[in-house]
Amino acid sequence: MPVFEVRITLKEGIVDPEGExxxxxxxxxxxxxxxxxxxxxxxxxxMEGSGETAIREVEEMCRRLLANPAIHxxxxxxxxxx
Amino acid sequence: MPVFEVRITLKEGIVDPEGExxxxxxxxxxxxxxxxxxxxxxxxxxMEGSGETAIREVEEMCRRLLANPAIHxxxxxxxxxx
Numbered sequence: 001m002p003v004f005e006v007r008i009t010l011k012e013g014i015v016d017p018e019g020e021x022x023x024x025x026x027x028x029x030x031x032x033x034x035x036x037x038x039x040x041x042x043x044x045x046x047m048e049g050s051g052e053t054a055i056r057e058v059e060e061m062c063r064r065l066l067a068n069p070a071i072h073x074x075x076x077x078x079x080x081x082x
Numbered sequence: 083m084p085v086f087e088v089r090i091t092l093k094e095g096i097v098d099p100e101g102e103x104x105x106x107x108x109x110x111x112x113x114x115x116x117x118x119x120x121x122x123x124x125x126x127x128x129m130e131g132s133g134e135t136a137i138r139e140v141e142e143m144c145r146r147l148l149a150n151p152a153i154h155x156x157x158x159x160x161x162x163x164x
Contacts, residue, residue: 001117007124019125022125022147022148025147026143026147029143029146029147031139031142031143033129033130033131033135033136033139034127034128034129034130034139035083035128035129035130036126036127036128037125037126037127037128038125038126039123039124039125039126040123040124040125040126041121041122041123041124042089042121042122042123042124043101043104043119043120043121043122044118044119044120044121044122045116045118045119046116046117046118046119047115047116047117048115048116048117049115053115054115057113057115057116060113061108061111061113064111065104065107065108065111066104
């Protein structure tokens with residue numbers, strides 16, 4: 001059963017409200033050494049079938065639903081094939 | 083400048099609405115080989131100072147803000163030390 005990790009990140013220059021708010025709050029809590037926080041979404045996706053077919057399907061999932069091409073980049077990797 | 087990746091996952095048995103909704107939508111789109119989707123948050127955190135101090139601070143960030151101990155597990159790793 002192939003398992004993938006899909007990471008959805010914001011493209012360079014796109015505002016990252018979750019990262020910004022987290023950074024501000026951590027600084028208010030006194031973490032003065034903090035320089036930057038950025039936020040990404042991570043989906044762990046378990047599939048049936050062969051790894052090769054599953055890779056094509058995960059690519060299609062990213063394009064059709066998980067990532068918005070206007071603002072997101074995506075990467076994925078096979079983390080388990082059992 | 084140490085950079086960490088902090089992953090916030092839901093504990094076993096906690097409902098994962100983002101994962102569930104994503105799974106349902108992907109199935110509606112025709113991805114019939116899909117078995118399971120789970121969602122995690124990923125923070126990339128850049129710090130100033132030494133790696134050792136920064137590790138302690140990141141641990142504290144997880145405990146004080148990033149993870150809710152009632153529902154979340156957290157892991158982190160140093161991904162860059164430059």
